[in-house]
Amino acid sequence: MAGQSDPHLSIFSPSEVEFVAEDEIVEIVPNIRMEALNMICGDFGPFFPQIPSKVPLWLAVALKKRGKCTIRTPDWMAVDRLTQVLDAERESPKEFQPLPFHYIEISKLLFDHARDDISDAYLVRSLIEDIRDVRFHKVETGLETISGRTHAVKLKNLSAMEVNIVRPFMVRTLQAFYKHDSPQMIQQADNTGSRTTPVTDRGPRRDLRRSLNLLTVFE
Amino acid sequence: MSSWEDDDSAAAAAAAAATTDVELLKRAWRNEKASPEILRFDSALVSRVREQIQLLEETLDDFGESGVDDLVVSLYQMDLDRTLFLLRSYLRLRLQKIEKYMMHISKSEDLLSRLSQQEQRFAKSCTEMMEKHLEQSVLSKLPYGYDSVTRQSLSSTEDDMVPEPQLDTFVFCKTKSDVGAFQLDDIGEEVVDLVADDLYVLRYKSIKGLVESGQIDLI
Numbered sequence: 423m424a425g426q427s428d429p430h431l432s433i434f435s436p437s438e439v440e441f442v443a444e445d446e447i448v449e450i451v452p453n454i455r456m457e458a459l460n461m462i463c464g465d466f467g468p469f470f471p472q473i474p475s476k477v478p479l480w481l482a483v484a485l486k487k488r489g490k491c492t493i494r495t496p497d498w499m500a501v502d503r504l505t506q507v508l509d510a511e512r513e514s515p516k517e518f519q520p521l522p523f524h525y526i527e528i529s530k531l532l533f534d535h536a537r538d539d540i541s542d543a544y545l546v547r548s549l550i551e552d553i554r555d556v557r558f559h560k561v562e563t564g565l566e567t568i569s570g571r572t573h574a575v576k577l578k579n580l581s582a583m584e585v586n587i588v589r590p591f592m593v594r595t596l597q598a599f600y601k602h603d604s605p606q607m608i609q610q611a612d613n614t615g616s617r618t619t620p621v622t623d624r625g626p627r628r629d630l631r632r633s634l635n636l637l638t639v640f641e
Numbered sequence: 642m643s644s645w646e647d648d649d650s651a652a653a654a655a656a657a658a659a660t661t662d663v664e665l666l667k668r669a670w671r672n673e674k675a676s677p678e679i680l681r682f683d684s685a686l687v688s689r690v691r692e693q694i695q696l697l698e699e700t701l702d703d704f705g706e707s708g709v710d711d712l713v714v715s716l717y718q719m720d721l722d723r724t725l726f727l728l729r730s731y732l733r734l735r736l737q738k739i740e741k742y743m744m745h746i747s748k749s750e751d752l753l754s755r756l757s758q759q760e761q762r763f764a765k766s767c768t769e770m771m772e773k774h775l776e777q778s779v780l781s782k783l784p785y786g787y788d789s790v791t792r793q794s795l796s797s798t799e800d801d802m803v804p805e806p807q808l809d810t811f812v813f814c815k816t817k818s819d820v821g822a823f824q825l826d827d828i829g830e831e832v833v834d835l836v837a838d839d840l841y842v843l844r845y846k847s848i849k850g851l852v853e854s855g856q857i858d859l860i
Contacts, residue, residue, distance in 0.1 A: 433674050441726070442667065456713065461720040462693045463663045484719060488712060573825050574833050575842040577813075585813050585840070585860060592842055596811040600844070 439586050443527035444480035449494040451475075452485065479528065483535045493536040498522060499529060501542050504549040511556045516564075518557055518579035526554065526583040561588050568595050570603035662689050663724055668858060670731040675813065675859035676852065677845055678806040679738045679746065681755040690728055697721050735760060743768045744791065744803045808846045814857045815840050823851075 445463065451474050458467040459481075466477045474494065477485075485491040497503065498521060507519045522528060529550050537543050561577075561584065568575070575592070577585075665686055673680055697717065704714050739746060739760060746752040747768045753761060772790050780788045787793070791800040820835035825847045835841070835857070851857040 441723075442671075444723075445667070456710075459713070459716060459720075461717065462661070462690075462697060462724045463720055464661055480719065480723065481716065484716060490712070573831055573844060573847075576833075577840045577842065580840050582860065589813060592813075593811045596842065597809070600809065600811075 433589070434586050436583070436586065439524075439582050440527045440531070443524035443582065444483075444531070445478050446522070446524055446528055447476050448479050448482050448496060448528075449474050449476055450482045450485060450491040451494065452491045454490050456490075479531060483531060486536050486539075492539045493532060495532065495540045495546075496522070496528070498525070499532070499540070499546055499550075501545055501549065504546060504553065508549055508553050508556065511553055511560075515560060518560065518577070519553075520579050521553075521581060523582050525550070525581055557584065558587075565591065565595065568592075568599065570599045572596060572599060662686060662693065663727065666690050666724075666727055666731065670727055670734070672852060672859045673731060673734055673738075677808060677810050677812075679735060679742070679752065679755055681853070682735070682757045682760065684757055687728070687731075687757075690724065694721065694724055694728070697724075736763065738806075739764050740767060742804055742806055743771065744800075745805045748800070748803070808849070810845050811842050812845045812848070813840065813842055813860050814848060814852075815860050816857050818856065820851065820856055823848075 451472060452469040453471050454469065455471060456467060456469040458465060463478065466481065467475060469475055482491065482493050486493055498507075507521065510519045529546075532540060533543070533547060540546055557580075561580070564577075565588075575596070580588075665683075669680075669683060669686065698721065701714065701717055701721065704717070735756075739756065743764050746756070746764055753764070756764060775790055780790065786795040789795075789802070791803050793801050816835045816837055816839055819837045822832050823835045825831040825833060825843065833841070833843075840860075845852075848857055852859060
């Protein structure tokens with residue numbers, strides 16, 4: 423997307439977003455016995471073979487890589503759940519379905535490192551890709567509705583990676599509209615006679631309604 | 642009514658107790674990354690994290706001698722590396738901001754008070770060096786009236802050569818709890834209802850106070 427290369431606006435790199443996602447808690451089933459880990463980021467374990475235990479994703483992946491556990495696929499990654507979400511995403515063009523804030527990163531890490539633990543992996547993967555596409559299309563259509571005097575946008579249920587991708591574009595658009603719609607700019611335009619609408623016509627009340635309309639567009 | 646509030650505050654207290662310092666540092670890191678200006682340095686938090694890092698480094702040294710399982714050692718090492726990354730990234734990020742806005746920060750007592758003592762020293766020496774450099778390389782060769790570090794010329798009414806953070810920019814943020822009706826502008830014409838756990842794109846200037854008081858997180 424345009425603007426993505428702007429270093430000032432892309433404040434998180436994709437790997438940094440993934441770093442944050444690696445702290446999300448998942449369930450593992452260890453095949454070894456290991457004492458409790460008292461780490462800076464929290465206390466986990468003790469671990470016993472075949473007894474499920476909750477750990478951060480990075481720890482799960484580290485154990486999985488060494489063949490010490492299987493990772494349980496989170497409930498939301500089940501085929502029937504994802505099918506429901508996809509249908510709902512398609513049916514409501516102005517709404518995002520609730521999914522984990524890091525659903526893209528979590529599913530990617532699980533596909534990369536624990537593919538054999540996911541049942542119907544192929545189907546799950548294609549469902550998640552479809553969901554991503556549908557959601558992104560909504561974000562793009564939503565962007566088109568941004569106009570002058572948009573001072574607030576509500577993006578309920580948008581995920582971390584989606585935020586990161588749309589950020590540069592969204593911020594620049596809003597800034598540009600904000601700048602050109604500021605009273606000083608309009609005043610200037612009036613003075614030069616290029617704009618016939620008097621300033622008083624642009625009452626703040628109408629502006630409010632417009633910005634609130636926009637708020638609901640993304641809801 | 643009051644029992645609701647009690648429940649809420651009890652839940653909040655429990656959540657705060659369960660929050661690790663790494664979690665708090667991660668929040669500070671994300672806020673710092675996403676905010677255009679420099680935020681307040683949490684000395685207590687950083688020194689607590691430093692202590693924990695040091696403690697774990699010592700423990701790891703002991704592990705090496707006492708022959709603890711390699712797997713356990715490598716897991717602790719990963720925990721250490723992740724915390725170190727977070728701390729370094731956070732400190733480096735702040736140094737970058739200080740370098741960028743050193744003159745602006747040096748001018749204001751309020752901004753200076755947000756820095757740690759080391760950062761204040763850095764800002765001071767950085768500003769001195771930059772001023773000296775500009776003076777020697779350019780300003781001393783310019784005619785009278787155009788030789789100020791901070792102003793374009795004598796006719797400037799304000800410091801127009803000092804880079805300042807753009808507080809008008811838009812940021813993505815997530816509410817932690819219900820904030821309620823929140824005024825976005827000075828005159829109260831634009832009000833948004835900030836509901837818990839929702840995602841918004843708002844102007845940084847208008848939610849600055851909420852970021853400082855910890856009611857809203859930048860993402």
